[in-house]
Amino acid sequence: MNIGEFQEALFAKGREAGFAEMEIYYANGRSVSVSVLKGEIDEYKNAQTGGLSFRGLIGGKMGYSSTERLDQESIDYLLEEARSNAEVLENEEPEELFAGSERYHSVNTYSPPLIGTVPDQLIEAALSMERIALDADPRIDMVRRSATSVSESEVLIVNTKGLNCHRQHSSASASIYVLAKESKDAKETVTGGWFDFSLRSFDDIDVEAVALTGVREAVSKLGANTVPSDNYPVILRNDAATSLLSSFASVFSAESVDKGFSRLKGKLGEQVAGGNISIIDDPLMENAPTSKAFDAEGSATARHELVKDGRLLTFLHNRKTARKAGAANTANAAKGGYKGMVEVSHHNLYIAPGTDSLDEIIRGTDRGILIVELQGLHAGTNATSGSFSLAAIGYLIEHGEIVRPVNQITVSGNFFELLNGIETVGDDPRFIGSCTSPTLKVSSLSVSGA
Incomplete structure (x- = not known):
């Protein structure tokens, strides 16, 4: 049963079972990855992950359930599980399903042929990077990891109030991690590495440049010593x-602010950085690996300036934090997988x-x-x-x-x-x-x- 057929059958049976409103969040991913070591394949993986979460309103309460399988047996399980925990769960506040935004931007992050990259090409690229790194400088003692991968994923959010959001994402990557020492007998070792990606084709990645950059990153650290305090x-x-x-990105989350985990609380409109600093979250960027047209609640995403010329303009919100703060929703709802709770997170956060x-x-x-x-x-x-x-x-x-x-x-x-x-x-x-x-x-x- 494909996801479209499953969703229709689930909602039809859910109505018969007494669910007034229903929603699914479906996430699926597939990847092929290769790593080599000493001229041999060290690891080859062809993995598929994903599943579906369901929430439904029954008897005035919202119930939840999830499954990894799309079959008739799972439909019965999802409805029964959601009904059961709706009876015992105490929701902090009434939940409403979102009917969708008026308009969604187009974000192209998917190239269908990419996942079909021939495994032999991935293997040869990983082997080639290892050879290039070892030949590039005699101080390279070992290539600890030379790896390539292609992947694709999709997210679908559909509910009975009219929301129907679907996105697909694909990417290819190549990475290397090397160990260097001044001579074979030297005790001091240093490490370095590099990484590159493409959202369109594995051929776009310059694997030679990845290998040589990784080498430079490592050997440039040889002979390092400390400095006076x-x-x-x-x-x-x-x-x-x-x-x-990245370590401090959470300070811009309205969730963190509300819980008192950010020193930016109460500073909207104030100068919090130098006048040369602007911080932006832009989920609509071209060729950025985390761009997306909608968030984990199905809200249409948009570019937001959090800090402009040093002044704090807004925090990142999902629908719940926006309601609580009386602020505009910035469409920054996030889920850590299909089973995850809805939280707040950035999409493409960057300093201008x-x-x-x-x-x-x-x-x-x-x-x-x-x-x-x-x-x-x-x-x-x-x-x-x-x-x-x-x-x-x-x-x-x-x-x-x-x-x-x-x-x-x-x-x-x-x-x-x-x-x-x-x-x-x-x-x-x-x-x-x-x-x-x-x-x-x-x-x-x-x-x-x-």
Whole structure:
């Protein structure tokens, strides 16, 4: 039974069983992935995941159920399970199904042929990246992982009030992770890697560039040492800045604000960052992997400026938080899978880029540290207070030039203070996930080293 047939049969039988309103949330995904090690296939996976959640109003109460199978037996189970827990669940507030938005933007994130990429092509690309990396520099001791994948997914939300939203997504990726040492007998080892993707075709990915970039990321860290503890001007390269922004993205969620988990509570309309900082959530971007036309509740998505020229304009809302706050719904409802509860999350959250390149920012720094990797983000950040203390890897800058790699340092500060201390915003955001930042130069951060 396909999803369309299943939904029709479920709603028909649900009406007979006394359900006044009903909704399904269907999510399905398929992926083919390959990883190689020492010239051999290390792992090959052809996976399919997904399922369907159901909610229905019966006897004035909303009941819930879910299944992984689309067959007649599952229809009976879903209705009985929803009826049973409707009788015992105590809902905090009455729930209403959403009839849908008036208009939805078109977002193209699906290429049907992509999932049909021949497995041999994925295997050869992974092997090729491994060979290129090993041949590129004698200091590459081992390719720990060389991997390729293609995937596709779909989400369907349909209810008896007229909502009918469907989206499909496809992507291809290639990644490499290498280990380097100065010589075969050397004890010091460093790691590095790189990743690229395409939403259209695996052929769009330059696997040679992925391999060579991964090599450069690793060997450039050889010979690293610490620096004296001090306050330094710090350049957070785009990937490090993205990691930091991602760790604190929840402070813009109305859910976090309502629970007292964000220092931005009560600051709408106020200056919360420097005038050179604008933070945007744009789910309608082209060629961004997390773009979408509707959220987990079926609300039409749109571009929203959360912070404009340093001033806080809005939080991210789903329908529930918007009602509670008396604010406009920003269509940021999210679910962690088809069984998940509806929460609030960003789609494509990013700091608006500036005009300076990374090279220009480095040249404009007389003495400072360029950070390319932050570690311990889960344990070393506190989204409520904004404080962070993170192990970091990077490079020492003197007189506008990189002079050597740096490790064994810890960088500390406060995210909210950092937003007000950004001297320069780079021109280099790299949209490879749901959160993105260009390179950021911060006037001063505490660095603990020697």
